[in-house]
Amino acid sequence: MPKEAYTVTLTDDETKILLEITHKGNNKSALEIMHANILLSTNDNNPNKKTDREIAEQFQISTATVNKVRKAYSNEGLENALHRKTRITGPMMSKITGNFEAKVIAAALSPPPKGRARWTLRLLAEHCVEKQYIVTISHETIGELLNTNQVKPHLGAYWCIPKENDEYFVANMEDILTIYEKPLDPMIPVCCLDEKPIQFLAETRMRINAKPLRMDPDTNIVKPGEVEKIDAEYERCGHGSIFIFTEPLSGWRHAVARDTRKKEDFAFLLKDLYDRRYYNTEKVILVADNLNTHVKASFYKSYPPSVALELSQKFEFHYTPVHGSWLNIAECELSVIAKECLGNRRIENISMLNDELRMWEISRNSRQKGVNWHFRTTDARVKLKRLYPEPIFK
Numbered sequence: 030m031p032k033e034a035y036t037v038t039l040t041d042d043e044t045k046i047l048l049e050i051t052h053k054g055n056n057k058s059a060l061e062i063m064h065a066n067i068l069l070s071t072n073d074n075n076p077n078k079k080t081d082r083e084i085a086e087q088f089q090i091s092t093a094t095v096n097k098v099r100k101a102y103s104n105e106g107l108e109n110a111l112h113r114k115t116r117i118t119g120p121m122m123s124k125i126t127g128n129f130e131a132k133v134i135a136a137a138l139s140p141p142p143k144g145r146a147r148w149t150l151r152l153l154a155e156h157c158v159e160k161q162y163i164v165t166i167s168h169e170t171i172g173e174l175l176n177t178n179q180v181k182p183h184l185g186a187y188w189c190i191p192k193e194n195d196e197y198f199v200a201n202m203e204d205i206l207t208i209y210e211k212p213l214d215p216m217i218p219v220c221c222l223d224e225k226p227i228q229f230l231a232e233t234r235m236r237i238n239a240k241p242l243r244m245d246p247d248t249n250i251v252k253p254g255e256v257e258k259i260d261a262e263y264e265r266c267g268h269g270s271i272f273i274f275t276e277p278l279s280g281w282r283h284a285v286a287r288d289t290r291k292k293e294d295f296a297f298l299l300k301d302l303y304d305r306r307y308y309n310t311e312k313v314i315l316v317a318d319n320l321n322t323h324v325k326a327s328f329y330k331s332y333p334p335s336v337a338l339e340l341s342q343k344f345e346f347h348y349t350p351v352h353g354s355w356l357n358i359a360e361c362e363l364s365v366i367a368k369e370c371l372g373n374r375r376i377e378n379i380s381m382l383n384d385e386l387r388m389w390e391i392s393r394n395s396r397q398k399g400v401n402w403h404f405r406t407t408d409a410r411v412k413l414k415r416l417y418p419e420p421i422f423k
Contacts, residue, residue: 035099039072043107050111061111063088067098068110124163125174132162133174137182148182150175191352194418201350202413206406208314208347209358213278218307221275221316222323223359224290225366227382229266230375236260259373269379271366271386272298277358280399284366284386286379295322296331296340303343315344318354358400365393 039047050057050065066088070079079087081095102110136156141148150168157163157171175182191198208219237258270290275282283302287294299315307313317323325346328337349356370389376382410417 035096035103037068037071037073037099037102039068039074044069044072044074046107063090064098064111067095068102068107071095071099124166125170129157129162130174130178132160133157133171134178134180137175137180153182191350191416193415195350195416196418198350198353199417201348202353202356202409202416203406204347205316205349205356206404206409208316209277209402210405216311217314218276218310219278219314219316220302221277221357221359221362223273223318223357223363224320225271225273225363226268226290227271227286227371227376228268229377229379229382231264231266231377232260232375233262233264234260263375266377269382270294271363271382273359273362273366274298274302275359275362275400277400277402280397281394282362282390284362284390286382286386288379290320290322292322292324292327293331296327299328299344300332300336300340303340307343310343312342313344314347316347316349316357316359318349318357319351323348358402361400369393 047065047069050062051069054062067084069075070084070087071081072078081092081099084090084095085092098110133153137148137153141152142156145152150172153171154166154168157166211219237255239257240255267288269286269288271284271286272290272294273282273284285298287298303313323346325337325341325344328340331337332340354360366386366389370385376385
């Protein structure tokens with residue numbers, strides 16, 4: 030409920046009394062002088078009248094105190110407004126102590142009770158009372174405490190966490206990092222590959238487009254705009270997979286969608302890439318993850334042996350380590366596709382998706398957005414030292 034606004038309209042005599050208090054202050058308490066200043070500043074007859082917030086900032090008090098003085102004048106008169114104490118009792122000691130905060134944060138970051146997926150604010154409040162950390166507390170107060178300390182127990186972060194002392198991870202990581210340190214060579218290009226599954230969805234109702242701010246011609250009042258409205262219901266139309274190929278140094282990428290991501294899809298796309306872009310190169314260094322389709326055997330399953338051999342000799346495979354997909358630059362491009370091209374749109378079929386990917390690809394390639402990879406092998410040996418096994422021979 031909003032606070033009631035109390036009117037302060039001082040008479041000439043009252044204004045004279047208050048000015049004498051503020052100017053001379055003879056035998057007047059600091060409380061009376063401050064209240065006199067508040068009444069003069071909030072007087073409706075004052076052309077320089079200030080708001081409650083301005084008065085509160087000037088005297089370093091709360092707006093509630095200013096409102097109480099106005100209320101006392103409006104209901105009880107000038108004399109009571111000058112002498113009315115804005116606080117009847119002394120300040121109450123806060124329930125929240127540093128020790129209590131530490132216990133709440135420790136509980137919020139600990140595993141939740143059995144049968145619960147996560148800590149909720151109400152569950153934490155009940156936990157504090159049950160453990161006798163405090164007599165009573167609301168879940169809103171718990172929420173403010175956690176927010177002040179930037180603790181968010183309802184959120185979790187997913188990471189690809191490698192094992193420590195893992196020689197396989199280290200070997201693949203340094204292999205990929207060494208490739209990224211190579212200068213641009215048109216005859217031996219470096220190409221990164223990644224894939225992203227996608228579900229095709231159709232709208233069941235037309236979206237309502239966003240509307241900008243507009244002026245009402247009759248009243249000349251600006252009316253607020255409206256955000257785009259999307260119906261929560263949709264129709265499932267199958268699924269597919271987006272393949273992304275990118276050359277980090279040249280700023281080129283190619284995105285295409287297929288119905289499946291089988292070995293034959295992988296082999297077909299690489300042959301298509303070879304025929305259109307890499308037929309004049311010596312070889313192509315291909316960086317990919319450890320998916321079971323990313324092997325040379327896919328060529329032999331899909332094409333005659335002569336063609337399969339030519340492709341297997343053309344592409345030199347290098348694999349990111351298990352739990353090390355962040356080393357694949359193509360994964361960054363997939364993230365850009367998700368934000369710039371897909372967004373919150375619902376795409377019904379693979380034909381529509383390929384049209385959108387083609388337009389995104391043309392736009393991004395025209396801007397020559399390359400990748401400046403900073404993480405080097407020397408950095409990895411320092412920052413990821415825990416992943417390196419202790420050598421036997423030194």
